[in-house]
Amino acid sequence: MSTTNKKDLNNKILHRRKYKRELYIKALNYFLISLGAFLMIYPFIWMFNTSVSPLSTLWQEKDHWWQYWIPAGFEFQNYYAVLTQKVLPFGAAYLNSIFVSVMTTLGVVFTSSLAGYSFARLNYPGKNKIFFAYLATMMIPGVVTMIPVYILLRSMHWVDTYKAVILPGVFTAYGTFMLRQFFMTLPRDLEDAAKIDGCSLFGIYWRIILPLSKPALATLATFTFMGSWMNFMWPLIVLNSHEKYTLPVLLAYFQSQFHTDYTMLMAASMMYVLPIIIVFIFCQRFFVEGIKLSGIKG
Amino acid sequence: MNTSKGRKIFRLKNTTKEALSGYGFLLPNFIGFLVFTSIPVIVSLVLAFYKWDLLSRAQFVGFDNFIRLFTEKEFWYYCYNTIFLMLAIPISVFGSLGLALILNRNLKGAIFFRTIYFLPTISSGVAIFVLWRWIFNTDIGLFNTFIRGFGEIIHVPLQGLPWLTDEKWAKPALVIMGIWQTVGGHNMILYLAALQGVPRSLYEAADIDGANSWQKFWNVTWPMISPTTFFIVIMSVIGGFQSGFDAAYIMTGGGPNHSTTSIMYYIWENAFSWHHMGYAAAISWVLFVIIFCFTLINWCTGGKRVYY
Numbered sequence: 001m002s003t004t005n006k007k008d009l010n011n012k013i014l015h016r017r018k019y020k021r022e023l024y025i026k027a028l029n030y031f032l033i034s035l036g037a038f039l040m041i042y043p044f045i046w047m048f049n050t051s052v053s054p055l056s057t058l059w060q061e062k063d064h065w066w067q068y069w070i071p072a073g074f075e076f077q078n079y080y081a082v083l084t085q086k087v088l089p090f091g092a093a094y095l096n097s098i099f100v101s102v103m104t105t106l107g108v109v110f111t112s113s114l115a116g117y118s119f120a121r122l123n124y125p126g127k128n129k130i131f132f133a134y135l136a137t138m139m140i141p142g143v144v145t146m147i148p149v150y151i152l153l154r155s156m157h158w159v160d161t162y163k164a165v166i167l168p169g170v171f172t173a174y175g176t177f178m179l180r181q182f183f184m185t186l187p188r189d190l191e192d193a194a195k196i197d198g199c200s201l202f203g204i205y206w207r208i209i210l211p212l213s214k215p216a217l218a219t220l221a222t223f224t225f226m227g228s229w230m231n232f233m234w235p236l237i238v239l240n241s242h243e244k245y246t247l248p249v250l251l252a253y254f255q256s257q258f259h260t261d262y263t264m265l266m267a268a269s270m271m272y273v274l275p276i277i278i279v280f281i282f283c284q285r286f287f288v289e290g291i292k293l294s295g296i297k298g
Numbered sequence: 299m300n301t302s303k304g305r306k307i308f309r310l311k312n313t314t315k316e317a318l319s320g321y322g323f324l325l326p327n328f329i330g331f332l333v334f335t336s337i338p339v340i341v342s343l344v345l346a347f348y349k350w351d352l353l354s355r356a357q358f359v360g361f362d363n364f365i366r367l368f369t370e371k372e373f374w375y376y377c378y379n380t381i382f383l384m385l386a387i388p389i390s391v392f393g394s395l396g397l398a399l400i401l402n403r404n405l406k407g408a409i410f411f412r413t414i415y416f417l418p419t420i421s422s423g424v425a426i427f428v429l430w431r432w433i434f435n436t437d438i439g440l441f442n443t444f445i446r447g448f449g450e451i452i453h454v455p456l457q458g459l460p461w462l463t464d465e466k467w468a469k470p471a472l473v474i475m476g477i478w479q480t481v482g483g484h485n486m487i488l489y490l491a492a493l494q495g496v497p498r499s500l501y502e503a504a505d506i507d508g509a510n511s512w513q514k515f516w517n518v519t520w521p522m523i524s525p526t527t528f529f530i531v532i533m534s535v536i537g538g539f540q541s542g543f544d545a546a547y548i549m550t551g552g553g554p555n556h557s558t559t560s561i562m563y564y565i566w567e568n569a570f571s572w573h574h575m576g577y578a579a580a581i582s583w584v585l586f587v588i589i590f591c592f593t594l595i596n597w598c599t600g601g602k603r604v605y606y
Contacts, residue, residue, distance in 0.1 A: 029400045036397060037414045040482055044417060046440055047429050059438065065447025068438050115327035122320035123313070130324070137335050139593050141540050143562065143582040147569050148338035148345065154352070171330025201319045230423035232544050237570055248424040252548055255428055262432050269425035280420045284413065287420075291487045 044273075051078055051266035058263055078267035087257055090268065092243055093250040100165050100235070100246055101228040107170035108224045109217055116179030117205045121191070131180075134173040150237060164238040165246070169228060175220050178293070182216040183209060219290040222283045229276060247272050345579040352573050363580035372556070373564070373581070380560040382469050384538040386476030391530055393481040395523075398489035399515075412490075415482025422479055427548035430475045434461035434549075462550055465557045472545055472558060485530050492526035493519070532596045536589050561585055 049071040050058065057072040082090055119131050149168050150159075158164040186209065194204050210217070232248040239245055245253065251272055258264050280287065346363055350356035367373050397415060401408050418426065433440040442458030449456030461471040496519060504514045542560030546552050552559040552567070559567075561581065569578035 026403075026405075029403060029405060033397070033400050033405065033411055036482070037411055040418060040478070041414050043429055043433060043440070043478070044421075046433070050432065065443045065450065068443040069440065111327040111330065114323045118320050118323035122316050122323065124317035124320035127320065130328070133336065134331070137331075137339065139590060140335075140339055141582075141586055141589055143540065143565055144342050144579075144586050145335055145338040147575060147579050147582065148341035149334055150569070151341075151352070151575070152333070152338070167330070168334045171327050171334055173331065173335065176327060201316070201323075205323070226420070232424050232547075233566070236547075237566075251424045251428060255431075255548065262435075265428055266432065269428050272423075272425040273421040276421055277417065280416070281413065284416075287416075288487055291484050292491045 047266050047270055047273075050262055051270045052076065053078075053263055055261060055263045078263045079271070082264055082268045082271070085264075088245075088250055088254055089243055090250065090254075090271075093245050093247045094271075096162075096244060097229060097247040100162060101225050103162075103166045104169050104228040105221050105225045107166065108172055108175050109221050111171055112175030112179050112220065113210065113213070113217065114205070115176045116183055117209055119176065119180040120183035121209075122201070134176060138173045138177065146234075146237070153238060159238055160240040160244060161238075162244070165235050168234070169224075169231070172224075175224070178220060179213070179216060182213055186212055215286070215289065218283070219286040219293070222279075222286045223290055225279070226276065342579045343583065345576050346583050347580075348576040350575045352575060356576070359576070363577050364584070366577070367580055367584065375556065376559050376561055376564045379469065379556075379558060380539060380542060380562075383472055383476065383542055383558075383560060384535065386473045386480065387531065387534045387538060390477045390480045391485060391527065391534065393477065394483075394485035394530075395489050395527075397482060397486050398493055399519075401486075402490060402493045412482075412486075415486060417482075418479045419483030424544065424548055426479065427545050431462065431549045434471050436460050436463060463554060465555050468550055468554060468558045472542075472549070475545070480534075485534075488526055488530060489523065492523040496522045528599070529596070532592055536592050539585060539589055539592075 046069070049069075052074050053072040054075060054077065060072070062068060119127065145168075153159055153164045153168075190208050190212075191204050194208055199207070230248065231246075232252070235246045235249045236252070239249060242250075242253070251268055254268055255265055345356075347358060347360060348356045349359045349362070401411060405411070436442060436458065439458075439461070441461065445456050445458045459467050461467050500518050500522070501514060504518055509517065540562055542558075543562040543566055546558045546560060546563045547566075550558045552563050562585075565578050565581050565585070568574040568581065
């Protein structure tokens with residue numbers, strides 16, 4: 001009797017120890033992950049801090065180091081200054097960026113889904129060879145085609161137009177490949193039924209394939225939109241006039257103009273980053289799915 | 299008799315119709331693909347053997363561009379810079395794995411943390427580089443004020459570092475920024491997916507054998523996720539060779555004294571600052587060959603299992 005009691009007690013102590021140990025580990029995990037999260041987010045908070053500080057107090061000598069880490073004031077004057085300064089049209093750049101990103105996204109989704117449907121479902125001579133060519137060019141880095149495409153656009157006098165920014169990004173082998181892979185997984189029954197009912201091939205694409213592929217299309221659209229919104233190098237190369245600049249190019253130019261006026265620079269950066277963060281919070285699911293897809297592909 | 303003949307004609311018509319629509323559906327993408335991808339690739343290869351400044355007539359120079367490239371001291375220095383900047387990759391991959399391991403333990407608010415860790419990736423681009431130029435500011439940047447504050451606490455007058463203005467420190471500064479940018483991004487998500495794909499039965503078997511958590515990680519988790527690690531490393535290396543332009547353009551202008559000029563930056567300088575079109579095309583082909591080697595490694599080992 002007494003031995004079993006002792007065993008029970010021992011077990012209890014052991015359990016409690018284990019429980020305590022697990023609690024410590026859990027606490028440590030939370031601590032580490034929160035510390036990391038702080039390091040990730042603090043630069044953004046600092047960006048905001050600087051953007052609401054008056055320039056005059058920003059550079060003042062301070063007594064303690066941490067005073068540099070908090071806002072040196074609170075006013076939205078800098079945002080107003082960014083929007084109203086006469087040197088660079090910030091509002092126009094916003095519209096330009098939205099226009100370029102939306103057009104690129106629409107173009108990519110439309111042409112890639114058409115081509116993807118063609119590769120996935122229709123039969124015609126030479127299909128496999130063309131598809132192989134698509135796959136082969138997916139390995140070629142963008143730098144290789146950058147120079148000839150610039151020369152081509154230049155010879156067509158398209159430099160400094162939106163066409164030059166948008167068109168080279170519209171016809172992606174990657175989008176076509178991704179959508180083809182997705183279309184292949186769709187069941188054929190619905191299409192067969194539609195065919196029997198006399199639906200045209202375009203009707204099948206438009207009324208059956210596209211609605212069934214909403215998640216894949218949304219993933220491709222989100223990625224394309226983000227990529228286009230952040231694209232810096234290509235618009236920098238093909239755009240010359242200030243009023244046509246997209247936001248990243250404008251921001252870079254802005255920096256060269258107001259080199260040390262960090263309050264204004266941070267206000268402008270804030271306005272550039274916020275929309276993309278909001279889009280991300282709403283489209284997070286598509287992002288995560290898209291990344292997983294890219295991992296499986298490899 | 300009649301019906302079978304009719305059916306035959308019908309079938310023939312159907313296949314040609316299908317073929318025609320097949321080409322039709324492909325056409326918009328295919329034209330763009332020819333104009334903006336396939337033909338430019340060939341043009342670029344031809345251009346690599348020419349000397350051309352966009353204004354005068356292009357001049358055939360044979361292998362001169364490549365010979366000049368490989369004998370030029372600068373090019374090798376820029377290769378070294380590019381590889382130095384890739385030091386961020388191993389550190390950030392280990393960080394991603396650690397974060398994924400923690401997030402995989404059913405913590406409350408995992409999605410919230412994931413969102414925060416993803417912020418640098420999502421907002422990467424010019425704004426982030428402008429921000430980090432400010433963070434690395436020598437006088438009152440985030441880093442140097444912290445270092446000075448730390449010096450006050452331990453009673454050593456630390457002055458902070460001239461991050462972006464000194465040849466020695468510009469590259470490490472960009473590496474630090476690179477780690478911050480990539481540690482919680484794509485790689486963490488890929489690791490999370492991989493961790494969730496490890497069969498539970500393996501852990502149960504390890505439990506029965508009395509393995510502790512370190513042994514479980516080293517003998518079960520690590521081998522099971524090794525394909526993901528391999529994929530991430532190869533992809534990061536391929537991306538690393540092509541990166542370095544945006545950050546250098548915004549933060550350092552490739553300097554000080556060319557210490558942050560990467561291969562990409564050099565290509566851009568040649569093509570669009572100095573209009574050495576042929577030379578730039580030649581560099582881009584060398585870059586392509588380097589990347590292609592890594593793609594091949596990925597393909598050749600991709601089929602085989604990396605673990606066991």
